[in-house]
Amino acid sequence: MNRAPSHILVVDDDDRIRDLTRRFLSNLGYHVTAANGGVTAKKLLEQLVFDLIVLDVMMPQVDGFELLEHLRQTDKTTPVIMLTARGETTDRIEGLKLGADDYLTKPFEPEELALRIAAVLRRVVVEEPVEEIEMSGLIFNLMREELKDGDKLVRLTDGETQLLKILAENAGEPVSREALANGTSAGADRSVDVQITRLRRKIEPDPKEPIHIQTVRSIGYRLMPDA
Template sequence: MSEAQHILVVDDDNRIRDLLKKYLTRNSFRVTAAADAASARKLMTTFDFDLAILDIMMPGETGLELLASLRSSGKRVPVLLLTAKGETGDRIEGLKAGADDYLSKPFEPEELLLRISAILRRTHVEPPPEEIEMSGLVFNAKHQELTSGARRVRLTEAELQLLSMLAAKAGEPVSREELASKSPNSTERSIDVQVTRLRRKIEPDPRQPIHIQTVRGIGYRLMPD
């Protein structure tokens, strides 16, 4: 049996939040709920969600502000916005900010389910390749090893973990915050140090990296051959 897809519901209205959680759970989704943007952000450092449902009108940080923050940090989790009926401006701003779809309140549960299914079909991503080639080196994600021909390139545990996280999202920017949150005892500064060391083992010229690229204001991106 395949693992249930994990949805994050973010809404300050307890009634709507509980109804969504119960309805989606009955329809075979795994659901985690948050009452505000701050709680949602913490959950996103722990779980990899398949989709997030964000209410736009929340006290404090709004759903639009949370969405903009997620996209600027490189998080590509699909987002469905819940808007008040007639709030055309919010819907337009949400789509501009990177939302995948929106639904106006009040809504029919069946329509919500159809929109979620459509988003998940559109945004389904194939698993990363088992092997990634970089200037004569091969990283095997399954066996967790980097090789040059028949020779195994020695990596520290921290370097191996960093390379694995970047390889899992090859071609996409990964924020320093995300890398640090998933690496025990790491900070954003220590991630920079690990990247420098890893480049020495991977790049033809570490001073001009072509594989572990810096994404200004966000973090790093792994580019295979």
């Protein structure tokens, strides 16, 4: 069963960066709300619950440090990733002291931010282990590492099984090629791509138009089970 998308609040007074980040994360399947500054973000935080906050430091009226300090007075757990054009160690330390979970210096690549978000969410979101996932009638059991079509066992190579298990354990979230290569016997990004192609032939209704094992541009892949 597919989990609900994580709700992310992006706070940045730079219209271009805020819109780019919102669109990029939305395309990855996240539910994204954007705020153009600390004042607007404060109001949103009073009305909505977020799974993670991407917070710029340098903002007028209420800067990121002030907003983070305000947030941590009542909310000790919602993860926060700080964005700043300032890369000084003192600023990073200040953010971490106030309760930030991670820090990314501008200019940054959206792909790196997405990977950091996925990593933080994996650390803080505690969920019941998924035992099975369903994909267009096929069922993959993570414990037994078996893919079945009804009562019929679908044959997978060891590499395909490892790959599918990692993707299933992170269902709905992007997983980098590097992480897939390191976690399987593929050993190289290119080998991951080859095994993904073979895996799609066994899982996808139309391997040329995959709906379950999706390519995440510039990052890697994401497994989307049936809802």
